[in-house]
Amino acid sequence: MVGAQTAETGVRTGPRKVREIENIWIPMSDGTKIAARMWLPEDAESNPVPVLMEYIPYRKRDGASLTGSSRLRDEAIHPYLASYGYACVRADIRGSGDSEGLPQDEYVKQEQDDGVEIIAWLARQSWCTGKVGMFGISWGGYSALQVAARRPPELKAIITVCSTEDRYTEEPYHNGLVGEDMFGVGWGVHYPAYCCRPPDPAIVGHRWRDMWMERLKNVDYYPVTWLSHQQRDAYWKHASISVDYGAFECPVYAVGGWFDPLHRTVPRMLANLKCPRKGLVGPWGHEYPNYSDRGPGPAIDWLAESLRWWDHWLKDIDTGIMDEPMYRVWMQEEPMMRGVHQIPGRWVAEDSWPSSRIKPRKLYLTKDGLESNPGAETARVLKPLQTVGTTAPGWMVRRIKDAPTDQRIDDARSLTFDSEPIKDDFEILGAPVVTLELAVDKPVALLSVRLNEVEPDGLSRRITYDVLNLTHRDSHEFPEPLVPGQRYRIRMPLEDCAHVFKSGRRIRVAVSTSHWPSYWPSPEPVTLTLYAGRSELELPVRPPRAEDRELKAFGPPFSP
Incomplete structure (x- = not known):
């Protein structure tokens, strides 16, 4: 483990002091090294902890994503969780950020292969109890689902926010239609631009320019590939857990917002999966539930809720979370309209989904x-x-x-x-x-x-x-x-x-x-x-x- 910088972080509320390691290198079996940022309780070597991993291409050093600055978001989430006794790891996907390798299309097999290897490596470290969880929003939510579908034994639970279990029906096609956001000025343009950015010389050293040139030579304009698969074929079925819900075994907490186009994933997974599962849909857009300044609300203390989930599955602490109703939603008393920041309503729940009460x-x-x-x-x-x-x-x-x-x-x-x-x-x-x-x-x-x-x-x-x-x-x-x-x-x-x-x-x-x-x-x-x-x-x-x-x-x- 190599740290470019190590420092105590100030964002915490839990009982354990936390040190931040700006960069660690995680070796893959083909020799490629994955770059990750880590927040570790200071006493983890003597008092090992479970790992929580977020695995995305949005550049841990300076990244921005469609849901805001990923680095600033990391600094609001990971140190908090670490202070409650978790090693929090934010890994750059192969070919992105400071990780080695070449840019890739979305959700390719290599990405999931690497994810399985990363989990195994983390679980072997002396400061880890051997238990790992994955979480993330959007791409990070997809990654958690897709890696969990591979059943790595060390992965004990996941949280997936604003994602989908069926790549074709939600994006970039929806019910056979081309979404402008995916092929127009939205994600279809942004993602190739993300892939073209250089690694940070402070992390990779003098290699940075050679790595950058290799990326530029090998980056593709991925919407062309997406447009060549206009039906739900093998390209879209890959990494879609909806192809075989019964094969998915990892406990999952699925979260969405009524104003995010991917929210229907939550009731679909509750209805079709057989593993332990919970669902939450609130008055939010494409954002974590604890952010209210950027979109509709009310927001909630999502970090505390996620801790209850992790403590149950990774620390065997009875938090009561699995005794509560399976599906909880914000019942809107007024429809959302532009300019309305707080949606009137109340929280309601159903013990199972589908519910026989409906x-x-x-x-x-x-x-x-x-x-x-x-x-x-x-x-x-x-x-x-x-x-x-x-x-x-x-x-x-x-x-x-x-x-x-x-x-x-x-x-x-x-x-x-x-x-x-x-x-x-x-x-x-x-x-x-x-x-x-x-x-x-x-x-x-x-x-x-x-x-x-x-x-x-x-x-x-x-x-x-x-x-x-x-x-x-x-x-x-x-x-x-x-x-x-x-x-x-x-x-x-x-x-x-x-x-x-x-x-x-x-x-x-x-x-x-x-x-x-x-x-x-x-x-x-x-x-x-x-x-x-x-x-x-x-x-x-x-x-x-x-x-x-x-x-x-x-x-x-x-x-x-």
Whole structure:
């Protein structure tokens, strides 16, 4: 172990003093060395501790990521955890930061192979108890899932935040559609730029320029590769644990935010995994739950909550965390809108997921709106319009400015179906489902469905939505063109949500053939015919749960 710098860190609240080691080298079996930064309790050599590892390409020395400065974030998280008796390790993935090797595409096998080797090396050190945990947000959350799927024996538990277990269905494709954020000015541009940055001469010495030139010669523009795999093929199945949920054995705490596009991963994993698991979804964007200055809130003391998880699985301390309900969410009492920093609501929970307490309530899309009876069949036609979607231009909410605005402009360009004013408040939890009978006049078409709540003054606020490439209506692996004019019956779950519908307001379903600029449009403008009386909305209604009032309260977020 080689340290470039060693110092005592000041960010801690736990009982153990911590020293920071700016760089350690972790050898791989092929001779490549992985660079990592470490925070270690000062007495770890005589009193060994478990390891918590974060494994990402965002440059431990100076890195910035799409969720903010990774170095500043490291200094807010790792020393805190270390002060409670953990060795915290922040490793640069091969070919990134100060690590040796060449840049790589996302989530390649070599990355997971290295992850398994890193875990084994850490577990062998004299200051380690032999137990390792992994955690991270976004790429770090993916890494934790993907390495855990390899079942390294030393890895005892993980926390994954704002990630997904299915690489194809969430990013860069979603339901067969190309996400602008992945291929446009967002991640598709940023990631190759990250790969082009040099290592730090203070860490790698005189080799830095040669290492940098090798990176520049070998970096690729990865969106070209992504675009060459437009179906859910072997490229996307690799490192997607959804391919075989039953093979995943590592205890997992899955965390998401209602305003992050990856939040549906949490209920999916709770429903499909068999290993010990917990889920938490709060009023957040693509961010850790303890940050409220950058996006919607309220934030929570996530570091304390994560400690309860680690102490249970890595130290065999009964923290009570596994006696609590499996799934905890923020029940929103008002929809999120741009400029709103704190989302009114309360914490609720379900003992298991799916929950047998959730009951469907069906409403029909009719010529008169949303009604409890289907009524007569009526054809409603939407002429081509490619600009629907501008009231919610951000696919991924990272900041308040990315949030949806008043939906009325997009509603006016869509087919809309409104209920009568709601008589009594009721809440939903889960994925609303629309079943639409429709026809289109082109072989390739996009379908967008938004579920809104409309106030008496006309303000329309989005509760949830989803989109679908209709050629993927039956399969993401084997899409089939549509037959123009032929009627299809499309069942389409919307994104999971938790919301209280208030009395006096209306429920609106808005249907369109574009969702720009979040998703690339169809190659040709599409005329949609929707058959009212043959189409329906199913809401996952959640009855009150008295035990919600007794849930363990989250503390305010820790600020170093």
